[in-house]
Amino acid sequence: MYGGRITSEEKSSLSMYIGVIIAVVLIAGGVYIFFLEQKEKKETTGFDPNRPIPSDAVLKRRLKAEEYFVVREGGTQTPFQNDFWNSDRTGIYVDVITGEPLFTSLDKFDGQIGMPTFSKPISKDLVIEKPDTSNDMKRIEIRAKRSNAHLGHLFSDPKSPTGQSYAVNSAAFHFIPIEVMKSEGYEAFLSLLEKK
Numbered sequence: 001m002y003g004g005r006i007t008s009e010e011k012s013s014l015s016m017y018i019g020v021i022i023a024v025v026l027i028a029g030g031v032y033i034f035f036l037e038q039k040e041k042k043e044t045t046g047f048d049p050n051r052p053i054p055s056d057a058v059l060k061r062r063l064k065a066e067e068y069f070v071v072r073e074g075g076t077q078t079p080f081q082n083d084f085w086n087s088d089r090t091g092i093y094v095d096v097i098t099g100e101p102l103f104t105s106l107d108k109f110d111g112q113i114g115m116p117t118f119s120k121p122i123s124k125d126l127v128i129e130k131p132d133t134s135n136d137m138k139r140i141e142i143r144a145k146r147s148n149a150h151l152g153h154l155f156s157d158p159k160s161p162t163g164q165s166y167a168v169n170s171a172a173f174h175f176i177p178i179e180v181m182k183s184e185g186y187e188a189f190l191s192l193l194e195k196k
Helices: 008-044 056-062 065-073 187-193
Strands: 091-095 101-104 127-132 139-144 150-156 164-168 173-177
Touching: 056 065, 065 150, 091 187, 101 173, 101 187, 127 150
Parallel strands: none
Antiparallel strands: 091 101, 091 173, 127 139, 139 150, 150 164
């Protein structure tokens, strides 16, 4: 530098250093975002019984508004206007919070109420049944035992093979089709879909 002026050679070096610094910052930011996405994917893919239950604040960010309304605020979806009420695809229905498999398509039947209806859960140990007298009705609420997610209600039903129907909200579940169960981390649950 002569007389306080920057030469073109110095400008070129300075520009190169600034460019390298910007490139390093952008690459570091990209790597950070990639690892955050991988962590989020690991926290939400498959079922890990050791994975902690996310806080309500995390769930409010992670879940769709309707999913949060159902599982954390005890909401109910509109009959015949939800994702799985008339689905007949083969697979498993997993808790939207934990990814834990709760119902299979083999136990799903048309309860004629516009909601996904099952004759039984994968295991009675996975759900909690509790009295529900809200809205001036006497019903039995069903909740996922591990996540405490509101799922729906249990009713006596002569059309059901078990005499009971589990009427659940589509928003309480993610559906994992049989063809992607292995890639989504549910290979251990494929045996649930073997017809008896």
